[in-house]
Amino acid sequence: GRGGAAPGGGGSKAKKKNGRSRGGKTNNPPYLPPEAEDGNIEYKLKLVNPSQYRFEHLVTQMKWRLQEGRGEAVYQIGVEDNGLLVGLSEEEMRASLKTLRRMAEKVGADITVLREREVDYDSDVPRKITEVLVRKVPDNQQFLDLRVAVLGNVDSGKSTLLGVLTQGELDNGRGRARLNLFRHLHEIQSGRTSSISFEILGFNSKGEVVNYSDSRTAEEICESSSKMITFIDLAGHHKYLKTTIFGLTSYCPDFAMLVVSANTGIAGTTREHLGLAMALKVPFFIVISKVDLCSKATVERTVKQLERILKQPGCNKLPLLVNSDDDAVTAAQQFAQSPNITPIFTLSSVSGENLDLLKVFLNILPPLTNSKEQEELMQQLTEFQVDEIYTVPEVGTVVGGTLSSGICREGENLVVGPTDDGKFLRLKVCSIQRNRSACRVLRAGQAATLALGPFDRSLLRKGMVMVSPEMNPTICSVFEAEIVLLFHATTFRKGFQVTVHVGNVRQTAIVEKIHGKDKLRTGEKAVVRFRFIKHPEYLKIGAKLLFREGVTKGIGHVTDLQAITTKEKGLEEALGPGQLSF
Numbered sequence: 302g303r304g305g306a307a308p309g310g311g312g313s314k315a316k317k318k319n320g321r322s323r324g325g326k327t328n329n330p331p332y333l334p335p336e337a338e339d340g341n342i343e344y345k346l347k348l349v350n351p352s353q354y355r356f357e358h359l360v361t362q363m364k365w366r367l368q369e370g371r372g373e374a375v376y377q378i379g380v381e382d383n384g385l386l387v388g389l390s391e392e393e394m395r396a397s398l399k400t401l402r403r404m405a406e407k408v409g410a411d412i413t414v415l416r417e418r419e420v421d422y423d424s425d426v427p428r429k430i431t432e433v434l435v436r437k438v439p440d441n442q443q444f445l446d447l448r449v450a451v452l453g454n455v456d457s458g459k460s461t462l463l464g465v466l467t468q469g470e471l472d473n474g475r476g477r478a479r480l481n482l483f484r485h486l487h488e489i490q491s492g493r494t495s496s497i498s499f500e501i502l503g504f505n506s507k508g509e510v511v512n513y514s515d516s517r518t519a520e521e522i523c524e525s526s527s528k529m530i531t532f533i534d535l536a537g538h539h540k541y542l543k544t545t546i547f548g549l550t551s552y553c554p555d556f557a558m559l560v561v562s563a564n565t566g567i568a569g570t571t572r573e574h575l576g577l578a579m580a581l582k583v584p585f586f587i588v589i590s591k592v593d594l595c596s597k598a599t600v601e602r603t604v605k606q607l608e609r610i611l612k613q614p615g616c617n618k619l620p621l622l623v624n625s626d627d628d629a630v631t632a633a634q635q636f637a638q639s640p641n642i643t644p645i646f647t648l649s650s651v652s653g654e655n656l657d658l659l660k661v662f663l664n665i666l667p668p669l670t671n672s673k674e675q676e677e678l679m680q681q682l683t684e685f686q687v688d689e690i691y692t693v694p695e696v697g698t699v700v701g702g703t704l705s706s707g708i709c710r711e712g713e714n715l716v717v718g719p720t721d722d723g724k725f726l727r728l729k730v731c732s733i734q735r736n737r738s739a740c741r742v743l744r745a746g747q748a749a750t751l752a753l754g755p756f757d758r759s760l761l762r763k764g765m766v767m768v769s770p771e772m773n774p775t776i777c778s779v780f781e782a783e784i785v786l787l788f789h790a791t792t793f794r795k796g797f798q799v800t801v802h803v804g805n806v807r808q809t810a811i812v813e814k815i816h817g818k819d820k821l822r823t824g825e826k827a828v829v830r831f832r833f834i835k836h837p838e839y840l841k842i843g844a845k846l847l848f849r850e851g852v853t854k855g856i857g858h859v860t861d862l863q864a865i866t867t868k869e870k871g872l873e874e875a876l877g878p879g880q881l882s883f
Contacts, residue, residue, distance in 0.1 A: 698758045
């Protein structure tokens with residue numbers, strides 16, 4: 302058929318604009334928001350027996366929508382382009398779905414009907430609207446990968462819920478499901494600490510859950526899934542707060558799931574985790590667990606307590622309680638479109654009550670960055686954040702982390718740094734693994750582990766970056782940031798020491814100057830100059846930053862860097878062969 306519509310051309314799709322001038326607006330017809338040119342939602346009035354040319358055009362359009370949603374698209378059938386809910390008769394709907402199925406086959410995708418609803422205005426014949434999820438079976442390992450950070454207080458049932466989702470069997474009320482997570486730890490963790498563990502849940506192109514239940518291995522889950530959700534299980538306990546912050550800043554989760562136990566309500570670190578998710582602008586949804594343990598009234602009380610907190614001026618969120626499949630579909634779509642909607646699920650990992658609603662929600666949850674943004678990131682030079690470092694027998698040194706821009710291939714030569722004295726060292730990427738299965742090419746935004754062969758592990762540390770040699774990376778010891786002091790016991794002034802988190806960088810810094818003020822109090826904003834006390838770091842302007850010290854907490858973003866050149870450090874004569882410095 303015709304070549305695919307050029308992405309990025311915006312209006313490169315010829316659209317039928319007819320049927321816009323419907324006049325009869327009796328008893329206010331229901332509307333959806335008008336269709337957007339980009340994004341992965343397509344409105345179609347009907348698809349009855351299209352001509353060959355029209356069919357080719359529809360297929361091209363479907364490819365475009367799938368590309369926008371990175372392999373997922375939602376079709377609303379019976380809806381005009383301007384959002385008018387017209388609805389189709391039984392006959393027309395059957396024919397339209399048949400055409401849609403043909404289109405999906407042509408592009409190699411599967412379709413699942415998400416829901417149907419009736420439109421009851423202006424007609425005696427019942428008319429329906431159908432919402433369909435189109436998902437392309439992944440080629441070349443390009444499955445959709447969503448990262449969900451799991452937050453919650455220490456006994457809220459996080460690990461149990463993840464155990465039930467990823468293992469596919471219910472809990473016995475005494476933590477049996479959780480044991481599955483712990484039993485596989487030695488395989489899964491490969492040097493990950495007990496404070497942050499990773500779990501995967503897959504959905505195949507028909508929207509069915511793919512997990513460990515049929516005793517599949519991680520590789521099999523990856524192979525048979527077209528959408529993978531990686532849960533990052535962060536520590537709930539207060540004393541692990543720094544690990545939790547590290548998980549939220551360095552693993553760049555797309556969403557956060559806050560688990561609250563129905564019988565204890567909001568306790569312990571729940572508020573802090575809520576605040577962290579807000580500060581880092583990670584869209585979150587809430588799961589109220591353990592509803593089998595308490596009465597309806599208690600569950601309602603917890604829901605009300607949460608709704609009250611979410612509606613406070615500081616949060617300004619719109620709670621959306623999910624009680625049916627229909628709600629779950631609505632929640633997933635609205636949640637992705639507007640970040641101030643917060644879906645709330647009430648479920649039990651023991652009785653399995655409402656667990657399916659969460660699965661429906663996770664299945665439809667679209668990725669936040671569309672393909673255009675990812676394409677732009679891939680055009681840039683390679684940059685990989687090092688989050689984890691370990692030694693694997695017979696493989697050598699392995700680093701785990703996220704590729705923040707560019708593309709990384711096996712066999713590529715990169716430089717890693719900054720070392721304590723500000724140098725960058727050459728290295729070669731021997732092999733790449735993504736979600737525990739081998740992968741040839743890594744694209745921007747994906748997390749993976751890279752094997753570096755015989756590279757000396759002691760030269761590496763968390764917080765380093767691996768970049769392409771031509772990037773000429775800037776490193777700094779002194780930087781300025783615009784910050785807001787969230788909480789402070791005494792006054793915050795020059796000379797104060799704090800732990801600064803920027804992405805995967807974590808280091809103690811000293812406050813050198815507060816512009817225009819002597820000291821800061823809780824809630825005040827200012828531009829502050831910090832100096833790292835140990836070694837220079839690689840930072841970017843605009844990066845989000847968190848700092849803490851005891852009860853002191855603040856957030857902000859980097860506004861200015863004082864770049865270090867190697868001249869200042871008199872490194873030239875100290876450079877041995879094979880060392881590369883800029």
